[in-house]
Amino acid sequence: MKTRLEELTENLDSVRTRIAVAAQGSGRSASDITLIVVTKTFPASDVKILYELGVRDFGENRDQEASLKSTDLPDDCRWHFQGQIQSNKLKSIANWADVLHSIDDLAHARKLDSLVSSDSKKDIFVQVSLDNLPNRGGVLPKLIPEFLDEVSVFPHLNVRGLMAVAPLGEDPAVAFQRLKELSGQLVKVHPEAWEISAGMSNDFEAAISQGATHIRIGSQILGVR
Numbered sequence: 106m107k108t109r110l111e112e113l114t115e116n117l118d119s120v121r122t123r124i125a126v127a128a129q130g131s132g133r134s135a136s137d138i139t140l141i142v143v144t145k146t147f148p149a150s151d152v153k154i155l156y157e158l159g160v161r162d163f164g165e166n167r168d169q170e171a172s173l174k175s176t177d178l179p180d181d182c183r184w185h186f187q188g189q190i191q192s193n194k195l196k197s198i199a200n201w202a203d204v205l206h207s208i209d210d211l212a213h214a215r216k217l218d219s220l221v222s223s224d225s226k227k228d229i230f231v232q233v234s235l236d237n238l239p240n241r242g243g244v245l246p247k248l249i250p251e252f253l254d255e256v257s258v259f260p261h262l263n264v265r266g267l268m269a270v271a272p273l274g275e276d277p278a279v280a281f282q283r284l285k286e287l288s289g290q291l292v293k294v295h296p297e298a299w300e301i302s303a304g305m306s307n308d309f310e311a312a313i314s315q316g317a318t319h320i321r322i323g324s325q326i327l328g329v330r
Contacts, residue, residue, distance in 0.1 A: 113154050116326045117142075124320070127313040138313060141185050143305075143323030145170065146330050149177045155326075156182065164321050165202075168194045175201040187268075187321060189242050196220055204228040206268045206302050206321075209244045214256045221261035228263045230302045230319075231256065233287065235280045236272030243269065246287055253295055266300035266318070267291070277308035281315035288316065 107115075125135040143164040144152050152163060152174060161181060165171035166188025175184050186202035190213050198205065199220040208214050209232040221227045231253060234243030244252045249267070257264055269284045271277035281303050292299045304312025304320040312320055 109151065110154055112328070113151065113326065114158060116328070117155070117158055117160070120322055120325050123310060124313065127310040131314050131316070133313075137318065139319045141187075141319060141321045142326055143187070143321050144174070144327065145323065147327050149174045151327060152178055164206075164323070168197050172197055172201050185321070192216060199227065202227075204230070204265070206230045206319075207232045207242060208256065209234075209242050209252075211252070211255055214259060214262060218259035218261045223261070226261050226263040228265050229256070230265050230268035230300070231298075233267050233269040233284060235269050235283060236275070241270060246283070249287060250291065250294070253291055253298065257295060257298075264295065264298045266298045266302065268302035268319075270305070271303070271308050271311075276311075277304075278311040278314060281308075281312050281317065285315040 121135065124138050124140060128135050128138055139162055141162045141164040142155055142160050145165050145167055156178060162183045162185060164185045164187050166186065171184060183203045184201055185204045185206055186198050187206040190207055192213060195213060195216050199217060208229045217227060232243040233249060234245055253264065256262060267284060267288050271280045284301060284303055288301050300318040301316050302319040303317040306322050306325040309320040309322055
């Protein structure tokens, strides 16, 4: 029977190889893609193994769980919050998350800005709804330009770009192509917001083919709980 170290090493190597192949196919290199390993529901012991294997970016969507894990790992880890935001959790999330991938509410952006110390900034992605389903979160594509204009004025928020989840039942490459086109339009006005957070375990190669700079992978590396 394989040890947990052996399992994670094998899975991580496989995913990294697939990232490299997909990146090459899109005219980029693996170093252009940030791999965020989604460690939600998995113990800090797994995160520590991944850290030893060179991973520095970890994704979580539960504040209570992540706030504990983040204190148990070295300071050079980058913690990414990617779940739906609850206003009463924002203060805690702001304490441990380096990047928030799911900003889709102006009130949340305003509150987050107020929580960041005056001499620093918090990185965010604006979440786009590619399927118009409210329970999955996201700003409607037609409202994104105005929304980005509004969040860009907050002095303590650094808008990195757009984030989206592929709609259920749709070819992810087609969905992510829409995201890529929207991003291309926005960078003409906001050149600093050029990054794209898209792609998970089942569709990250399609996301990379459409310009994703950040991919969020859990089960392909950690397995299924």
